[in-house]
Each structure stands twice: as C-alpha cells, then as structure tokens.
Amino acid sequence: MSTYAQKKGFGATLWDFLTTVDHKKIAILYLIAGGFFFVVGGLEAMFIRIQLAVPNNDFVSAGLYNEIMTMHGTTMIFLAAMPLVFAFMNAVMPLQIGARDVAFPFVNALGFWLFFFGGVFLNLSWFLGGAPDAGWTSYASLAIASKGHGVDFYVLGLQISGIGTLIGGINFLVTIINMRAPGMTYMRMPLFTWSTFVTSALILFAFPPLTVGLVLMMFDRLFGANFFEVTMGGNTVIWEHLFWIFGHPEVYILILPAFGIFSETFAIFSRKRLFGYSSMVFALVLIGFLGFMVWAHHMFTTGLGPVANAIFAVATMAIGVPTGIKIFNWLFTMWGGSVKFTTPMLYAVSFIPSFVAGGVTGVMLASAAADYQYHDTYFVVAHFHYVIVGGVVLAILAGTHLYWPKMFGTMLNETMGKITFTLFLIGFHLTFFIQHFLGLWGMPRRVFTYLPGQGFETANMVSTVGAFFMAVGVIVLLINIIVTSARNVRVGNDPWGDGRTLEWAIPSPPPFYNFKQLPLVRGLDAYWLEKMEGKMAMTPAEPIGDIHMPNASFLPFTIALGLFIAAFGAMYHVDHKPWALPVMVIGLLVTFASMFLRSVKDDHGFHIHKEDLIEKTDKGVEA
Amino acid sequence: MANHELNSGNPRVDIEYRRKKSKEEMRYQIVSFTMMLFLTFIAFGMVAAKGFSHWFTVPIILLLAVVQVIFQLYYFMHMNQKGHEAPSLFLFTGLGVGLTAILTFMTIVWW
Numbered sequence: 001m002s003t004y005a006q007k008k009g010f011g012a013t014l015w016d017f018l019t020t021v022d023h024k025k026i027a028i029l030y031l032i033a034g035g036f037f038f039v040v041g042g043l044e045a046m047f048i049r050i051q052l053a054v055p056n057n058d059f060v061s062a063g064l065y066n067e068i069m070t071m072h073g074t075t076m077i078f079l080a081a082m083p084l085v086f087a088f089m090n091a092v093m094p095l096q097i098g099a100r101d102v103a104f105p106f107v108n109a110l111g112f113w114l115f116f117f118g119g120v121f122l123n124l125s126w127f128l129g130g131a132p133d134a135g136w137t138s139y140a141s142l143a144i145a146s147k148g149h150g151v152d153f154y155v156l157g158l159q160i161s162g163i164g165t166l167i168g169g170i171n172f173l174v175t176i177i178n179m180r181a182p183g184m185t186y187m188r189m190p191l192f193t194w195s196t197f198v199t200s201a202l203i204l205f206a207f208p209p210l211t212v213g214l215v216l217m218m219f220d221r222l223f224g225a226n227f228f229e230v231t232m233g234g235n236t237v238i239w240e241h242l243f244w245i246f247g248h249p250e251v252y253i254l255i256l257p258a259f260g261i262f263s264e265t266f267a268i269f270s271r272k273r274l275f276g277y278s279s280m281v282f283a284l285v286l287i288g289f290l291g292f293m294v295w296a297h298h299m300f301t302t303g304l305g306p307v308a309n310a311i312f313a314v315a316t317m318a319i320g321v322p323t324g325i326k327i328f329n330w331l332f333t334m335w336g337g338s339v340k341f342t343t344p345m346l347y348a349v350s351f352i353p354s355f356v357a358g359g360v361t362g363v364m365l366a367s368a369a370a371d372y373q374y375h376d377t378y379f380v381v382a383h384f385h386y387v388i389v390g391g392v393v394l395a396i397l398a399g400t401h402l403y404w405p406k407m408f409g410t411m412l413n414e415t416m417g418k419i420t421f422t423l424f425l426i427g428f429h430l431t432f433f434i435q436h437f438l439g440l441w442g443m444p445r446r447v448f449t450y451l452p453g454q455g456f457e458t459a460n461m462v463s464t465v466g467a468f469f470m471a472v473g474v475i476v477l478l479i480n481i482i483v484t485s486a487r488n489v490r491v492g493n494d495p496w497g498d499g500r501t502l503e504w505a506i507p508s509p510p511p512f513y514n515f516k517q518l519p520l521v522r523g524l525d526a527y528w529l530e531k532m533e534g535k536m537a538m539t540p541a542e543p544i545g546d547i548h549m550p551n552a553s554f555l556p557f558t559i560a561l562g563l564f565i566a567a568f569g570a571m572y573h574v575d576h577k578p579w580a581l582p583v584m585v586i587g588l589l590v591t592f593a594s595m596f597l598r599s600v601k602d603d604h605g606f607h608i609h610k611e612d613l614i615e616k617t618d619k620g621v622e623a
Numbered sequence: 624m625a626n627h628e629l630n631s632g633n634p635r636v637d638i639e640y641r642r643k644k645s646k647e648e649m650r651y652q653i654v655s656f657t658m659m660l661f662l663t664f665i666a667f668g669m670v671a672a673k674g675f676s677h678w679f680t681v682p683i684i685l686l687l688a689v690v691q692v693i694f695q696l697y698y699f700m701h702m703n704q705k706g707h708e709a710p711s712l713f714l715f716t717g718l719g720v721g722l723t724a725i726l727t728f729m730t731i732v733w734w
Contacts, residue, residue, distance in 0.1 A: 177709050201713070205720045237732050245724055292720050296731070304731045 073136030098181025118161025169203030195260025258395030270337025358386030379439025427469025562591030
C-alpha cells in the first residue's frame with residue numbers, strides 16, 4: 001500500500017485493479033467498463049441509424065436489427081449509463097461527505113465485478129448464437145417465444161449485473177447514513193451526495209421487482225415453468241408490471257445523479273451557492289417517491305381500464321412539479337452569478353432546454369387518451385432520448401470533464417472538450433428532434449425498415465446525419481482523453497479554482513486514505529466557506545492518528561466469476577449438453593467457496609501509522 | 624441504538640435514571656405483550672364465534688394484525704427509541720412500494 005507513489009509494472013497495476021477495494025480505483029474501473037459499453041452501445045446505435053437512413057435498406061437483416069436494437073437499449077441503460085453514474089458516485093460521494101472509503105469496500109468491489117461479468121456475459125451472446133431480440137423490455141410473450149439463447153443471455157446477464165447494482169446501492173446508503181464527517185448534517189450534504197442517496201434508495205426498492213421478474217422468466221425459459229405462458233394458465237401481463245415497477249424508477253436512478261452533477265456544476269461555475277438548496281433536496285426526494293407511483297404509464301394501451309389509466313396519468317404529470325422546481329432553481333443559481341462557460345458548464349446550460357423539451361413531451365405522453373396515438377411511434381423514441389441523452393448523457397459528459405482532474409490528477413483539454421460539446425449537442429438535436437415529427441407522421445418504433453413514398457425519407461436521413469455528429473463528438477472526446485493522459489500535466493487540489501465541496505479540499509487524485517484528518521464541516525459548501533475566510537484547507541475535526549484501512553482482496557473477482565461460469569451451465573443445460581450441469585455446479589462451487597473463504601478467514605485490514613502520515617506531510621499537520 | 628447496559632464503563636452514567644428507564648420499558652413491554660395476547664384472542668374469537676359476516680371479520684383481523692405489527696416493531700424491537708429514523712423511513716417506504724404492488728396485482732392484473 002505504501003507503493004502508492006512508485007512506478008509499477010503493467011502486471012502489478014493489473015493485479016492492483018483486480019484486487020482493489022479502494023472506492024477511487026473502483027470508480028476508475030466503472031468508468032473504463034462503462035465507457036467501453038457506451039462505445040459498444042453507440043456502435044449499435046450507429047448501425048440502427050445506418051439501416052434506417054434510406055428506405056428499404058438491407059444493411060442488416062430484420063432479425064439482426066431486432067438484436068441490435070435490443071442490445072442498444074439494454075447496453076446503454078444497464079451497462080453504460082448506470083456504471084458511468086456509479087463511477088462518479090464512487091469517485092466523488094465518499095470525498096464529498098468526508099469519508100475515507102465507502103462503508104463496505106469489499107462489497108463495493110464485488111458490486112463492480114458482478115456488474116462487469118454480467119455485462120460481459122450479455123455481450124458474449126453476439127458470438128454464441130445470437131443476441132437477445134425481444135427489446136430491452138423483453139415482454140414475456142415475445143421473450144418466451146424467442147428462439148435460440150438470446151433471451152437467456154439477457155435474463156442471466158441482467159440477473160448477475162443486477163445483484164451488483166443492488167449491493168452497490170445498499171453500500172452507498174449505509175455510507176451516507178453512517179460515515180459523514182463531523183458537522184456534515186443531512187442538510188449540509190452536497191446535492192450530488194443527496195442524489196446518490198435518493199438514487200440508492202430507488203435502487204434498493206426497484207431492483208427486487210426486476211430480480212423477481214427475471215427469476216420467473218428464467219424458470220419459464222430454462223426450467224420448464226409457465227409463469228408467463230398464457231396457454232398454460234400463466235399471465236403475461238405480470239411481467240409487464242414487474243418490469244415497469246422496476247423500469248420506471250430505473251430511469252430516475254439514471255436521471256437523479258445527472259441532476260446531482262448539474263447542481264454541482266451550476267454552483268461551481270456560477271460561483272454562487274445553489275439557489276433554493278432545501279427545495280432542491282425536497283424535489284429530489286419527492287421525485288424519488290413519485291417515481292414508484294407511475295410505472296403503469298408505460299402500459300396505458302395494455303388495457304388497464306380508464307380508472308387506472310387516469311390515476312397513473314395524474315401521478316405522472318405531478319412529477320413535472322418537483323422537476324420544474326429544480327429547473328427554476330438552476331436558472332436562479334446562474335442569475336446574478338459570475339458565470340464561467342467551461343466545458344461542464346456548457347453541458348449544464350444546454351441540458352436545461354434539452355431536458356425541458358423531453359419533459360414537455362413526457363407530459364404529453366402522460367395524457368393517457370393522447371398516448372393511444374403516440375404509443376409505439378418514434379414520438380416515444382424521441383421523448384426518451386431527449387430525457388436520457390439530453391439529461392443523463394450530457395451529465396455524464398459534463399461529469400467526465402468536471403471530475404477528470406479529481407479522478408486522474410490532470411485536466412482534460414478545454415478546447416477539445418468544447419469541440420466535443422458542440423458536435424454532440426448539434427448531433428443530438430439533429431438526430432432526435434426530427435423523430436418527434438416522424439412519430440407524429442406515423443412511423444412506428446422498432447421496425448427495421450420502411451417503404452419509400454411515405455414521407456419518412458428526408459427525416460430519417462437528417463436523423464442519421466445527426467448520429468454521425470454525435471459519433472465524431474465522442475471520438476474527439478476519446479482523442480482528448482488519450483492526449484491528456486499522454487501529456488499528464490499534474491494539477492492541484494482545486495483545478496477549477498471554484499470548488500465548493502470537500503472533494504476539492506484534498507489533492508487530485510486524493511491519497512488512498514482520502515483525508516489525513518477528517519475535516520470539520522461548518523456549513524453547506526464546506527470548502528468554499530473556509531476559502532472565503534482566507535483558509536487554505538479544511539479545519540481538521542480530529543488529531544492525526546492511525547487510520548484503519550481494508551486489505552485488497554481477489555475474492556470479489558472470483559465470486560462474480562463463479563456466477564458467470566454457472567450462468568453458462570444453466571443456459572446450455574436446456575440443450576441437454578452433458579457438460580452443462582457440471583459447469584453450473586463448478587461455477588456455483590467457485591462462488592460459494594469464495595464466499596466461505598471470506599466468511600471464515602478473518603481480515604482485519606491494516607493500519608496506516610501516525611508516524612508514516614506525518615512523514616508524508618508536505619506542509620505540516622494541524623493539531 | 625443507544626447502549627442500555629447499566630455498566631457501560633462511563634463513570635458519569637446515572638444509574639438511578641437508567642434503572643427508572645428500564646423499569647418503565649419493562650412495563651411497556653408487559654402491557655404491549657398483554658395487549659397482543661388480547662388482540663390475538665379477539666381475532667381468534669371472531670372467527671370461532673361464527674356469527675359475524677366475512678365482510679366484517681376479515682377487515683377487523685387485518686386491522687388487528689397491523690396493530691400487532693406496530694406493537695412488535697415499536698415496543699419489542701425498540702423502534703420507539705431515538706436513532707431509528709432512517710430504518711423507519713426505509714421500512715415504511717418499502718412497505719408502501721410493496722403494498723402498491725400487491726394492490727396492483729389484485730386490481731389491474733387479470734387472468
């Protein structure tokens with residue numbers, strides 16, 4: 001552990017990351033894995049747009065199109081957006097509350113590896129006989145009838161990565177409840193920490209329904225059960241409910257951290273305290289609560305009846321109120337501030353009109369009667385891309401630029417960042433704005449092609465051109481990352497110069513123990529308060545002392561690996577492959593043996609001694 | 624979540640106060656235990672009595688069950704004490720989500 005400052009070989013670095021339980025390294029793992037899947041999902045999106053660029057196109061076949069479309073949605077939601085959001089939560093949240101790590105570092109690593117192996121398993125379907133093709137919602141009647149192993153990959157892969165997300169969420173909850181620094185009351189927590197808290201609560205309550213749904217689906221497909229098989233007395237609508245009881249909170253799981261990142265961005269670059277802090281917190285919590293009351297608005301046309309539709313329509317529209325509160329608060333934060341248009345701020349400013357557009361179409365879709373018209377058209381596609389790309393993806397890009405120096409100790413190039421921003425924003429609106437009209441003109445979703453002469457040609461071509469703009473934007477970002485890493489100009493604690501919260505009070509990247517002495521928090525925007533009083537650092541809340549740290553462990557990797565192996569066994573068991581059952585048993589043995597080892601072998605971690613901390617001090621210890 | 628041992632090693636512990644508190648708690652426990660037995664008896668009696676219609680007994684039994692759960696959580700599992708705000712928040716949120724789901728499956732899912 002004291003090898004921190006030394007240069008390490010590739011093997012040592014790899015082993016370090018495979019066994020790490022440090023939240024900052026796990027954040028980097030999430031960022032790399034999520035970034036990789038983001039590129040994969042982006043490629044799938046490009047294939048979709050190329051196929052739809054001209055009528056009667058045969059770039060991909062109908063079956064392959066279904067697979068690409070399904071995998072685009074599944075990958076982007078579960079394997080790109082969520083891990084990237086988790087990357088920022090891991091990197092920033094413990095620093096913001098003044099903690100030395102998350103509550104359960106081992107579980108944190110386990111969560112990452114479960115997500116990673118689940119994602120790899122899902123994507124291996126491309127090479128093993130075809131990807132899932134029943135849409136990211138995988139509605140039961142379609143999914144059960146799906147030939148081959150595609151949907152099995154979906155069920156097992158999401159089950160594994162879902163466990164990872166769930167334990168990650170629980171970990172964040174415990175961390176925020178128990179590990180806040182002295183003085184960090186709930187109402188002094190930075191907004192990003194608040195959004196992590198609410199998001200984790202949503203994960204806690206939303207993932208169990210998905211788990212149940214996936215288990216039922218798994219039994220239907222792999223072990224001959226009939227939960228969703230109507231001809232055998234099952235009920236296919238139950239899947240829709242279970243999926244959306246999970247699925248609607250899921251989109252808030254994505255957007256709330258985005259709100260958090262933008263709240264930080266607005267405050268930092270307007271050099272003002274966030275306007276209406278307590279109402280922002282209230283709105284976050286309210287959105288979280290309401291998020292569980294609206295799932296049936298995805299099912300208006302299923303035939304729930306007018307009463308249920310009306311209730312869910314009203315509940316859905318109600319969400320516009322807290323969201324509106326947040327939008328106005330962001331605007332008022334900028335009002336009268338001394339605004340600096342850095343790359344993250346550009347994303348934040350452009351997020352407001354983009355997201356409002358998505359919100360307005362959301363209220364349109366929420367009117368159940370009108371939804372019968374919009375349902376299953378490109379209008380819906382345009383709506384959710386406006387909220388997810390215009391909200392979540394812009395936030396992820398903003399967060400990448402904002403927190404890159406904190407995570408890696410070097411600033412991304414601002415000029416290239418602004419080029420990425422311009423290309424991406426233009427591309428985004430070019431791609432999706434026109435899709436509203438495509439939908440209103442009657443183009444259905446999830447079709448692999450359309451006929452000429454229906455008035456869809458120009459609009460689809462425009463949309464495809466926009467997609468290429470976004471792709472070029474992302475490529476510029478990747479070049480930016482490579483160039484920045486190669487130059488590797490080191491930066492100090494507060495590279496943006498206007499950091500307000502605790503993470504900017506410590507070096508970039510922070511030492512592995514984060515805070516030599518836990519900081520004393522004296523109000524909202526703790527670091528800003530100290531800076532305004534002319535202090536260079538936080539007032540410590542404790543004398544310097546031994547720090548208890550967890551040991552690195554390879555077991556999270558093997559626990560997840562075991563489930564990954566077992567999933568193959570479970571899946572090929574259906575084909576009566578003689579090796580399938582042993583593989584499943586071996587996989588589960590690996591998992592349970594690792595868990596057993598973890599349980600019986602006491603691991604008390606280690607202490608960094610006071611003397612070592614003082615030696616490494618650059619400007620003296622404050623008592 | 625506070626410690627309730629009498630000898631916590633803290634010299635300034637007010638033993639008198641602790642004793643009074645424990646006694647009080649014991650009284651609450653016994654009272655709620657008796658109440659719970661009584662409520663169970665009512666529930667049992669209502670079913671055994673046969674005279675009541677199902678539309679009367681079922682809601683009453685459910686109501687008694689809710690009361691019992693509250694007794695259990697607050698008096699026996701100490702949720703009435705300080706430091707249980709977060710657990711109770713999550714408990715009730717979870718309950719809300721779970722009950723909404725059950726309500727859904729009983730009303731707008733059809734066979």
